[in-house]
Amino acid sequence: MMGPALASQLGVLAACIVLFLPLGMAGWHLSRNKVLFFSGALFISLAVVVHLAPHLPSLSVFLLSSLSPSSDAGANSSSSSSSDPIPAVPFSSCIPFLHDITWHRETPSSSVTWQWAPEAHAAACDFQRVPRPDASVLLNGSWIVVAGDSQARLLTLAVLRLLLDSVALPPVEADLFRRHSDYHASLSDRGFTIDFVWAPFESNLTDLLRVLRRRSPASRPDVVVLGSGLWHMLHFANSSLYGESLTSLKRAAVALLSTAPAQPPHMFWLGLPTLVNSMLNTEEKRARMNDTVWDEYDRELGESTILRSDGGPCLLLDIGSLSHGCGRGCTADGMHYDSVVYEAALHIMLNALLIESQQRI
DSSP states (O other): OOOHHHHHHHHHHHHHHHHHHHHHHHHHHHTTOHHHHHHHHHHHHHHHHHHHGGGOTTHHHHHHHHHOTTHHHHHHHHHHHHSOOOOOOOOOTTGGGTTOEEEEESSTTSOEEEEEOOSHHHHHHTOOOOOHHHHHHHTTTOEEEEEESHHHHHHHHHHHHHHSOTTTHHHHHHHHTSTTOOEEEEEGGGTEEEEEEEOOSHHHHHHHHHHHHTSOGGGSOSEEEEEOOHHHHHHTOOHHHHHHHHHHHHHHHHHHHHTOSSSOOEEEEEOOOOOOGGGOSSHHHHHHSSHHHHHHHHHHHHHTTOBGGGTSSBEEEOHHHHHHHHOGGGBSSSSSBOHHHHHHHHHHHHHHHHHHTTOOO
16 A cells, blocks of 8 residues: 555656646747746646645645644634633642541441541541531522432432421422422522432433523522432443443533633532442342443543543542442442431532632531
């Protein structure tokens, strides 16, 4: 097969023959008619350009760049427009230690408890459970949107359990757990609104973010928590397709943040829970939702760069590590865990909000 360099050389040689031989002949016969001579020369030159074009595909790019003095700036502008910048958040050395949690169970029949690890780095960060009065102050005037599958619904319940008393909670919990439905609650006395959006697939989350982007920055939520993967794993069991969907979702999240650089929403990603395959309640789940598939989906999550640790927009709420720490005794169906797991995730989120908003309680 002829290489590109040899093809270009042969093309130039042929062009020289095509150009100069006819010009020489035309010059000999048409020396007395300069108009006819130059017309013939122009025609032959155009023919040469057409002849060389297939062999020199970069010629047009070179010409365009030389004609435009600001071509480099234009290229940089085009590149940046295809990858909107993520607004910077205050740096904190404590963020990586938010999930350093230990679990304890007094007896096999007792409830599991959790606390932040006593290591020096975690102690220096002064992480703490946020009590109801302080949570009400922290979230006063805020709008939180939690979107995803049943894991997101359980996190929403953890928020409501923290803010509501035991009398107000039961009817709210009944409304929240209406099958495959959205939920809205506005606590006017606390100036707080929360929405759970049933969005089990990544495409549902992407559509939601695009809807939020069409709102003015001042009318967007203050906190957005997203999470998905279980339904995709069950119905598709295709990690590559999951990764592609996450990449589209990431682009939508970055676009949302980039249009509100002064006050972007705090964004979190709700990780997949640890799956106890033998406890899953259907044969289809046991076949499709195993450790190997879980690892593939988790790898795609990292490669999508949607997480803050990978340069993306969302801070991870690692339900996988929290549920693993709580153990199989904290789940009845191998997928949904006791409230203590989502309570821990909530307090991780609240401490992250304190850090990023540079507040103390």
